[in-house]
Amino acid sequence: MIDIKNLKVNVDEKQIIKGLNLKINKGEVHAIMGPNGSGKSTLSYALSGKDGYEADGEIIYNGENILNYNTEERAQKGIFLAFQYPTEIPGVFTNNFLRTSLNAIKRAKGEKEINAVEFLNLIKEKSLKLKIDKEMLSRPLNVGFSGGEKKRNEILQMSLLEPNFIVMDETDSGLDIDALKIVSNGVNAMRSNERSFLIITHYQRLLNYIKPDFVHVFSDGKIVKSGDWKLALELENDGYAKFVN
């Protein structure tokens, strides 16, 4: 699915990611854990092609290097980033945004665009599962949403757009236990042999609900240790200190 080779990322001429190698096969869930400031969020932005994140190396996605694709092209090819802090956009209504986004992706794939009625039926079905009420969808995007609502909205977008490769940046931050369960159920429902996940997190807590196939410790812009999900438990007990210079 995705093969990251010797990825280096500079922001404002400072190197943050310093030669990352990571291969994620179809259907796998990988978790990246690391302390504050290790470059985790930089990695998520670099994978999405954010302006100002100068990347060198290779990101091979479904057989092609996507490094030269811009943000929307990557999204249209099925890469999705669930934001740590979803942006509040006053004046842009959630419903309208969701339909515009879905149709942009359908158009890029050469599929037929969805009309207003079809969209309403689809969104009703999807939002019910995530306990999102209609009222929230008629509000401006993320404006005045609680932390939990914002994250549920991210998962709703994920389930609507049906991407192939999903990067989740600190999705558990700001969630209470109930919201964490709803979000995790949403993610687990999307796990399939055709879809891969990269979960970025500080804590092992989220990984109790979304069980990863592999766990990597990230420090100073590189992976310093890899293992299976038990590594997460080890980190929770011992902290990052022994992996960090």
Added chain:
Amino acid sequence: MNDIEKLKNHFEDFKNSKLINSENVKSRIEAFERFCKKGIPNLKQEHWKYSPLSKDLIQFEDLKFSSNQNDDFDDCYLEKFDHYKVLVKNGIFIGGDIKKEGLEISKYKKDHFYEIKSNQILDFNNAFFTPGFEIRVDSNFNVQKPIVIYNFFSKDFNGNNINNKNYIFLDTNAKVEIFEKNIFEDESYLFFTKNLDIELESNSRLIKYYLNSTNKNKTIYNFIRSKLKKNSQFEKFNFSHNVNSCRDEIISDLNGENSYVSLNNIQHLSKKCFHEIKWEVNHNEPNTKSSQFVKSALHDESVAAFQGKIFVDSKAQKTDGYQLSRALLLSDNSKFLSKPELEIYADDVKCSHGSSSGSIDDDSIFYLRSRGINEQDAKKMMIEGFLAEVINKIKNNEIRNIFYNKLNEINKV
């Protein structure tokens, strides 16, 4: 227009034309003399400092007035919803007379004019005006459907200067909504001044919408003076889109307790368009409330200016005055000029103002793009969302849709 001798000849011709009746010639002469004394607006005068008029009027070296050839008006300009139609063609009221119980619409017939010292264009308007509309709503009458005023500028018009006067009077507890739009049939040069006086008796409510959309080579000056009595309400929504050169000036006097004025304006400009807003709200009595809300989206080399003033008289305790202006600068060459003014003589008041200008938020654009929406569409969504905040405040569905459609239409370009 800066050659006074030429203007004097012009005024003589105007006096002798069939455009005026003899009754108010004296006050026209006085007004013209005042104008001559003050001269055309220039950048050195505080009142006209940020105004496109200070730059533009010089190009109208030879003024030429003209009268209507006919009363023709193409039905394609008509709004589709049920409304009272008022037609003002090239500055002159020509149709829509109504005289029924509660509502009277007619040609402007007032003959008393006032002076504002710093405003010589009002003097000019007083001297050269032709009659626009006059709307009167009787007490306790709620006009059930909106009045639509079509300001139609036809291509067969021979002149380059139009000035008109209009009047709205709402008696006690009367209510009405008025939508006004400009229709320009061609791109010829025109200097147009419009004066509208509004008087609201106690408990009355006027909501006025104004769509001033896309023109070339027009220089427009709109001057509104509104006077509000006890418990009356005046709400105004302006949509100024790609107006070549325009100043919208409003003075609103809150002369009765619990009166309320709300002024809202969208400015969406591109190329070298220049739009200026100059508002002055005078809180003259206690417990009065006002709101000024301006959103500007500026492309290319466009310029927008906002001067909003809140004046609070010493006896106007418990005043609540609010003012907010936000501008999106969408090119390195666009400009937004802002001058908020608060002049407060009472001590128990709540007044706030804010003004900001900046480019589109990069993080918001990134968020939209990360969902597959291309950069250009993401920007359009942001601009639309930004401006729609003003439109969302409109409660009338038909008018709100007109404004929304205009927004969609301009955002598609």
